[in-house]
Amino acid sequence: MAEHAQEALFRPVRAGNAFEETVERLMQSIRLGVVAPGERLPSERDLATRLGVSRVTVREAIRSLQENHYVESRRGRYGGTFVNEVLPKSAPAKDFGDLHDVLTLRRVLETGAAETAAGRSLGPAERRGLRARLEEASTSTLAEYRRKDSRLHLAIAEVTGSAALTAAVAESRMRANELLDHIPLLEPNLAHSNAQHERVIASILDGDPGAARQAMAEHLDGTASLLRGFLSV
Amino acid sequence: MAEHAQEALFRPVRAGNAFEETVERLMQSIRLGVVAPGERLPSERDLATRLGVSRVTVREAIRSLQENHYVESRRGRYGGTFVNEVLPKSAPAKDFGDLHDVLTLRRVLETGAAETAAGRSLGPAERRGLRARLEEASTSTLAEYRRKDSRLHLAIAEVTGSAALTAAVAESRMRANELLDHIPLLEPNLAHSNAQHERVIASILDGDPGAARQAMAEHLDGTASLLRGFLSV
DNA sequence: CTCCAAAGGTATGTCTGCGAGCCATTGGCT
DNA sequence: AGCCAATGGCTCGCAGACATACCTTTGGAG
Structure with missing residues (x-):
């Protein structure tokens, strides 16, 4: 069997659980500037559909972003989840091995x-x-x-x-x-x-x-x- | 908000469920020739660890490959799951849109x-x-x-x-x-x-x-x- | 000949994630 | 002033996936 190609093909099928991956995506959209400070994220129902994940999971992810002061949510029509004007510093260093x-x-x-x-x-x-x-x-x-x-x-x-x-x-x-x-x-x-x-x-x-x-x-x-x-x- | 980049960032977080993705990976390793006909796949326990998925899920995926005549399993020490010498034709055409x-x-x-x-x-x-x-x-x-x-x-x-x-x-x-x-x-x-x-x-x-x-x-x-x-x- | 390590086969209880529905809040529209 | 559409907030039961443990089979090692 071809020894080294296995590392690529038999790598983990999922990077993390649904919650973690959802947080990652929302974080990306903010950190990469796709949704700028002051702007609104898509609605929870919309995100759930697009990300292929339940609304419960989306909400847990958003909650996590709120607790880390990335976003704030407002209820009511014309409400939504908005990106904060002042964003936290990035997370502590990960491994530099790769x-x-x-x-x-x-x-x-x-x-x-x-x-x-x-x-x-x-x-x-x-x-x-x-x-x-x-x-x-x-x-x-x-x-x-x-x-x-x-x-x-x-x-x-x-x-x-x-x-x-x-x-x-x-x-x-x-x-x-x-x-x-x-x-x-x-x-x-x-x-x-x-x-x-x-x-x-x-x-x-x-x-x-x-x-x-x-x-x-x-x-x-x-x-x-x-x-x-x-x-x- | 930047309109078009959203399509990439808010795409589904998972391509399918754990079972489907596991089947996909094993299929890839066979179709791409990483594990050649006659050769043995890693053991179920090994695959479960590497793919980050439970052994139950790995077994279900292997069962699916057996039913489609891609592999055969043998018990006992020096047993395992082996790639068949004669492989089935590929699945019917998918969409060519992309x-x-x-x-x-x-x-x-x-x-x-x-x-x-x-x-x-x-x-x-x-x-x-x-x-x-x-x-x-x-x-x-x-x-x-x-x-x-x-x-x-x-x-x-x-x-x-x-x-x-x-x-x-x-x-x-x-x-x-x-x-x-x-x-x-x-x-x-x-x-x-x-x-x-x-x-x-x-x-x-x-x-x-x-x-x-x-x-x-x-x-x-x-x-x-x-x-x-x-x-x- | 016996033993046993390594592989597949099976069963069970737990937890995550999902779907679906309903509630609460808000601000524009009539 | 009242309505109502769209949004976030919440709950409950079910299905998928998981960890763990144990059983069965097999062939080489001792």
């Missing part, structure tokens, strides 16, 4: 997404969306940078037209962000990052897959080496 | 894997493994080609050293194979495929990431256009 794993997958997915996006003929709405996200990221403060940055990268994945690729990028970014939250974010990094973003988006809008791939690769390799430097000490 | 989705993700993952593999310094065992898989694929019959082909592609993902990437490739190949099983496999395709495999592996062993990526891209684009041709009628 640093190589995270960075390898991220590089593959995101350079591939950039290349694919550049190879498609984008509609005006998509082009506007990309420029808007770029603008948001470049004008953001240090505090909200990680969220705006993620939104931009997610937007790139979205315009590939592949839901599975978008989901994979979201997952991968979440894992990477958990690590990035433990290294300092400095103004010079941010400026450098913005410049790279502009090159990536420009290449995509120009329809130059090779350039988009390379620009994205350089962008990612920057933060990757930062990470390796800080965490491998 | 053809673009499957092909996009596959291209990103596998070209990325090839490039990453070529960028690493491989040990002698890894190099031998790759050559062995290549040899197996090139000398295989039509009947066993899909399995040997998958093993080769999985082996490439494995030598990236990223378990997450390997798992993603396995998942993606499984989805692609479901589609490929519904188009004819002809001798000329096979010969062409083998030639492309050789170029991919040669580039990886030579440590030329760009060439590996390009060779893999051409290889995948070949079957992709075949698929699009047959299924979009």
